[in-house]
Amino acid sequence: MRFKFLVAAAALLAPMTALAADPAVTFQTQPAGKILNDVRSIAKLIGGEKGAAAFNDGLKEKLGDKGLDGLDLDRPIVGYVVLAEKMDDSVGVVAVPVTGEKEFLALLERLEAPKPTAGEKGLYEFPTENEKGKVLMRFEARHAYVAIGKNPTAALDPKALVPAAKLHDPAEKGFASFKVHFDRLPKSHRDELGNSLKELKTKLDELKLPVDASEPARKAVDELVKLGTRYADLLQDAETAGGRLILDAASGEAAVEIGLTGKPGSALAKVIGERTPSTNKFAGLITPDTVAGFKLQLPLFAKEVQSAAVIGLEAGQKKLAGEAPPEFKAVLDEAFKGLIRTVNDGEFDLALSLRGPNKDGLYTVVGAVAFEDPAALEKELLALYKKELPPMYKGWFNLDVAKVENTSIHQIKVGGLLPPEVQKVFGEEASVALAFAPKGIFVVFGPDAVNVMKEALAVKKGPSPAFEVVVNPARIGKLVAAAGVELPPGFNGQDKVIQALAVSIEGGKELRIKLSTNLKAFEGVGTWLPGAGAAPATKFKD
Known part of the structure; x- marks a missing residue:
């Protein structure tokens, strides 16, 4: 009799124990207070004082004098997903930090959220139009736990709730983030992932090109299939995958990042650990006087x-x-x-930089592309020049005008051929300088191309995102003004090289792929928009 009772009790407690286990999917945000402050700062950065005022006024209009009273602004919002064997039976749970039950319910009313109905055993139910799903809420440990699913009641049992402290990672600095722990997935989901990877490998192996495809195309595709197959094998050792939204008001960084870790000691972990920070052979071409530029590593x-x-x-x-x-x-x-x-x-790198203005108000373009040992190419180009170029054009060229170590600099005088509007920006005496260095081909166009080339040839490899676009808002303003284009009112960007767009890939303990920008590159843009209010036209010093 006692044995039967124990078996029955174990059967009843088993689902509760499973729910209380470490969740396979977790997420968290920064405290609501920090989120509000950062968003307010970004509104001010983009829209000026009026942008910040509009944000504050909008909050007050929506929430009244009590504002967010009821929400604990100093603690993070966390959550998790209780995965069931059938995905449709899974339940999502959000734990919102609150100052009190009564206060939070009043906040929901100010937010004009659907009014929850108090039920049995401390549960609240929100009205929903979805007949197949429910939204329930329970207050526990200074949090409002909100669960969404077909039948979320069990997930809100006090013994099944995952403590917020267990869900929060203090080392996570993202604005908001989520993480999938593959070893915590139900067996059916792990099996499904494994089968998906096997199916991917099969499809890659069976990939067919059109019958008229060339032999080189077939060989190239075969190499890419090998890559896909190898990566599919590596992914079977994944431990976690996740993503994060980054918004840093102080630095201006806004980014989306995805991450992947491998099981300790696995081939995937080894590959990720061996991933070194990306570089660019010509990173130094982006100098403090850059107006705009980009770097790329294929x-x-x-x-x-x-x-x-x-x-x-x-x-x-x-x-x-x-x-x-x-x-x-x-x-x-x-x-x-x-x-x-x-x-x-x-390492197939490229870089391009538009610089200026110099003391005379003129601009220069500097670029380079990776090319291993171009000496033979230079020799053939010079032979073609001597043999094929008509004499009437040879006067534009000044070969071997200068030398940096063993690298010759060649000059092409093109200033007189340029239209007046281009001469106004690059100078009437603008020329093109060309150099074939051991690791790359360099090109400079501007009023002092040869001397700028001498400096460019000394550039060293440096750390760099795989792809990056940079701008200097103040210098862009000067360039636009020099070209005779009227600037929008309120244009007042910083005189600083700022990252406008970047893609970076980093390894180590975690593989991180990030798409980012710096919002300071767009400072004051909101003041240009209709209805933003008039602002005096910006004047730039020569």
Whole structure:
């Protein structure tokens, strides 16, 4: 009899124990007070004092003098998902920190939220139009636990609630974040993920190209299939995956980031740990006087990608060898050889910077592209110049005008050919400087191209996102004004190089892929909009 009673009790407690276990999916936000302060600061940054005032007025109009009274502004909002064997039976739970039950219910009323009805055993139920789902709430441990699902009652049993402290990661600095713990998933979901990866591998293996596809295309696709298969195998050792929203009012950073970790000691963890911070050979071309610029490193992170790119380049090389005019064949051949060397090097970097204004109010463009050992290409280009260029054009060229170590600088005088509006920006004596350095080809266009080239050739590799666009708002304003374009009222950007857009990939304990911007690049943009109020036109010093 006692044995039967114990079995029955265990059966009743089993679901409760499962619910109280560590959730497979968790999420958290910063405290509501910090969220409000950051959003208010961003409103001020973008829209000025009027933007901040509009934000404050909107809150007061919606919430009245009591504001967010009832919500604890100093503690984070957390939550989790109770995954069931059938996904439709899963329940989402949000734990909102409150100052008191009565106060929070009053806040919901001020927010004009659907009014919850008090039920049995401390549960509240919100009205919903979804007949297949319920929204319930329970106050526990200074939190309002809100559960959403087909039958969320069990998830709100006091013994099943996951304590907020257990859900909160103090090291997490994201505005809001979530994390999936694969080892906590129900077996059915783990099996489904495993089957999905196997199905992906099968589809990759069975990938068919059109019957008329070229042999190089087939070989290139084969390399990419190998990459996909290898990564599908690695993902089977994933421990966690997650995402975070970053909004830092102090620095201006706004970003979306996804992350992945591997099981300790796994091949995936090893690959992630070996991922070094990305660099760019020409990072130093972005100088403090940059108006706008960008840096890019092509995604040649895997041997399979490099092999696919080389196959494509070799096919292009072979095709042009039979179609190009005879006088250009040697140049094209060396160009393709150099591109193949660069791809095999694994660091195919580019950078471009528009700089200025200088003391005379003029601007300069500086750019570089990775190219391994371009000496042979330079030799063929010089031979083509001597043999094919008509004498009437050779006067524009000044070959070997200067030298930095073993790298020659060549100059092309183009200032007199430029239209007046371009001369106004780059100068009447603007020229193009060209140099074939051991690791890249450099180009400069501007009023003092040769001297700027000498400085550019000394550039060193430096840390850089895989892709980045930067701007200097104040210098953009000066450039636009110099071009004779009327500036919007209130244009008052900082005289500082600011990241406008970036994609970064970082390894270590966690693989992190981030898309980011800096909102300071858009400072005052809101004041330009209709209805934002008149502002005096901005004047820039020469």
